[in-house]
Amino acid sequence: VGLVGKGEDPRRWCTLNDGIFNYYESDKSSTPNGALKMKEIVCLAVDPPLKHGYDHTFELYSDSERLYLFGTDNPDTLREWVKSIAKSFIPAYAESLLQQDFERIGRLHSKDSLSLETPQNGWFCLAGSTLHICLENGHSEETIHLRKLQELCDGDNLDESLYIEGERKLDFLGWTGAIQRAGSSGDSLSEQQLTDTDIPVIVDHCIKHITQWGLISDGIYRKSGVNSRISALLVDFRRDARSVWLKEGDHLVDDVANVLKRFFRDVQDGLFTSEAAQEWLSELKDDFSKVARYQQLFNRLPTVNKATLRALINHLYCVQCYSDANQMNLHNLAIVFGPTLFQTDGKDYNAGRVVEDLIQHYIAIFNVNEEQLKKQKDEISIIIKVRDKMSQKNSGAEPAGDFICTVYLEEKKESAEQHVKVPGAMTASELTCEILDRRKIRVREKDYWCCFEVNEKEETERPLHYNEKVLPIFHSLGTDSYLLVKKHYSMEAMLVYLASKVEVTKHGVVRFREERSLLGLGSFNERYFILTSTSLRMYKDIRSNRSEKEWPVRCLKVYLGIKKKHRPPTCWGLTVYYESDKQEKSDRQYLCCDTQNEMREWFATFLSIQHEGSLWPAEGCRMRVSRSVMADPRLGNVSLIPLRGSENEMRNSVAAFTADPNSHMTVLLLFVYVNKPFIRS
Structure with a gap:
């Protein structure tokens, strides 16, 4: 009351x-x-x-x-x-x-x-x-x-x-x-949009961009960017950091580096917190006392501050590893980041000394697994090699060497990883044979081993054509995709079906759903399809004279499977991408069949038309790889880091590694933040 x-x-x-x-x-x-x-x-x-x-x-x-x-x-x-x-x-x-x-x-x-x-x-x-x-x-x-x-x-x-x-x-x-x-960002560190490891998205994005594109850039973090671009990018990050994607060419590394510095200088309460900052700055003489004191102070930081400090010092440790190229040694980084992280005027070196100590004793203070750190540094070396390849290509120099790529055998797990040196001209069939030879797997009669492109996020897979170049595929894979060598259990049935056909065409009723219907609560509807050597046409029903839609077959890429979220009426579905030079983003169509046999027939017809009737090599997988592709033991177990950038940048970066000057590649970039639930309002 x-x-x-x-x-x-x-x-x-x-x-x-x-x-x-x-x-x-x-x-x-x-x-x-x-x-x-x-x-x-x-x-x-x-x-x-x-x-x-x-x-x-x-x-x-x-x-x-x-x-x-x-x-x-x-x-x-x-x-x-x-x-x-x-x-x-x-x-x-x-x-x-x-x-x-x-x-x-x-x-x-x-x-x-x-x-x-x-x-x-x-x-x-x-x-x-x-x-x-x-x-x-x-x-x-x-x-x-x-x-x-x-x-x-x-x-x-x-x-x-x-x-x-x-x-x-x-x-x-x-x-x-x-x-x-x-869900939006606030003023303090804990109020930022975060990754699943409690690192602010703005920090995560900037560090990854600089690691990929600016690690050996001369004077990184010391050079000033363009103030107008820095301010505009900061505004975008503060409005919605999740929606900001940093791209080479669009975002220069010096601008991104200054965005990161300005964020730390402006963030409310600072990285070390205003309450504890003076304790961090208290001077200690011997290294043992320093490490113990820093560990104690680090463990008292709030969760987000701890995760952010660990990620930043890890990054700066990697930057100074390449000081011969970027001129940013331990001392130079400390001069830049000391006043920035402690939000001081920089009149004394106390703040710089703390940052220098944290980088110098990074492994001890943060209890770093040295094996994991070595793997990270190896991956960074791969990134730098990729950048060198791109620079050689842009300057007209002849590229040399191969790439170390990760392929899985039968299932994606650590024990099934195979790290293969992949030349630019290696085909899917040669890669498959290389993997089988390594594991001493004997290919029996009617064994159809094949290399698949698997997309976990979309719940789809695509068997690569045996003559398809592998390296461009690796460069176009998103973080949710990988290559998997396994048996193609439908290949024999597909070959038998095609052998019985006089003319390779296909028509019939299929349940259809297009991508834009996902914005609402659309469903699969029956449509009549005709697939010919030139096009895929869709009609409202078998009696219709005019097609509702038409796609050129040469622009279609067909994957087995449809993501369960789209609620396909059966599990026998195809995800079809329409990719055109005139559009940046590919359109997706979903075709759902009533039976597995019907799906195989449609898929076989697509492949036969696109590859002029040649689905499988006459010699199968028993052929040996003609060129030397044995792994270099000096390279260890290093996975290829997928390239990022615009479609044109990706095309340019791999053009030098394919032997066929007429080959055409379309790159689909898949970006993910964290494996956390979405909210749909």
Whole structure:
């Protein structure tokens, strides 16, 4: 019971009893001005100060699309009313949500990537940047850290996602805005959008870009960039760091380096925290005391600060390893980063000395696994070699040498890794034979071993044609893709089917869905398709005379499988990419067949047309690799680091490594942040 209202607005005497919230003209009134049953409430929101002109207000949303606004004189009264009201309409299975200091709590429907057809009722609570969820049929409370999201947008798309629906538009608009604000960046380090390892996305992106494109750049971190570009990039990162992709050519390494420095100089409370900064700066003489003291101070830092400091010092350690090329030795880096990280004026060297100590004693202070560090340095060496190749190509010099690439045998696991030296002209068939020879696998009659391009994210795979050049494929793979050598169990059936055909064409009814329908809740619909030597045409039905769509076969790349998130009616599906020089992004179409045999026939017809009837070499996989491709033991177990950049940059970077001057390659770049759930509003 209490008085609710403020200032010139009407003040009402309110009571909450037996699940009914009544408000009266005064405490002497016997008849309420209005009443609200607690079972009718779908959402309660605590407003930030001055949203409605007052410091302490809260909103109640009813299932009849009505909004009730109440205000109090002080925060304690507000907190009491909010807790009491929330407790009266939250069901017993979601009572754990009441323990949170929430700003919004209410009922929503949700679907995940495994149950898009059957939404579940649940109660959601937003507290800070964390979304707490109690589903009706759930066994425990779930939490999602909104600043660690990979993406936050409208629509129904992609796997590893959580799709949220509101019962009423009014309260759902409030949820959408609140979640978006909670997932955005703030002023302090812990309020930034984060990776799954608690590193701010802006720091992660800048370090990776400089590692790939600027590690041997002369004077990296010492040279000034262009101030207008630095400021604009900082604005983009602060608006939504997840959406910023750094690309060579578009973003110069000196600009990116200065963005990183300016971020650390400006971030609220600093990397070392204002509370502990002076302790870090206290001088110690001997190395043993320094290491122990730094370890102690490091362990006292907040989680995000610890992860960020470790990542940054690791990066600077790698930078100084190449000081012969970039002129940035231990001392030079310390001069630059000391005042930056401690946010000082740089008049003395105390801050620089701490940074120098951290880099010099990096392995001891951070308990670094030296084997992992060696692997990281080997990978960086590969990156630098790739850059050298690109520089030679751009200067007209003749490239030399091969690339070390990682291929898996039968399944993706560490024990199945094979690190192969791949020349520019090596074909998929030669790579397959090389892997089988290494493992001394005997190829029997009618064994069809093949090299597959596998995309885990899209849940698709594509057997490479035996004459397809391997190196361009490696350079175009995203982080979710890899090459896998295994038996092609459908090849014999495909060859038998094609041998029975007089003319290689295919037609029939197939269930179809195009990519843009994923923005809504589209489904697969039956369409009549005709595949000829020149085109794939789609008709509404078999009686139609005019095609709805037509694609040239030469521009289609066909993968086996359809991602489960797209809800294919059967498991016998094809994902078809239309790739054209006139468009930067490839379009995806999904064709779903009723049987495995039907899918094989369509796939075989596609391949036969695109490769002029030659699906399998006459000598099969028993052929030996003619050139020497044995692994160089000096290189160790080093995986190729996929290149990044625009499509044209990728084309240029691998053009020198293919023997066929007429070969044409289209590069699909797949970018990922972290393997965390999405929010779909």
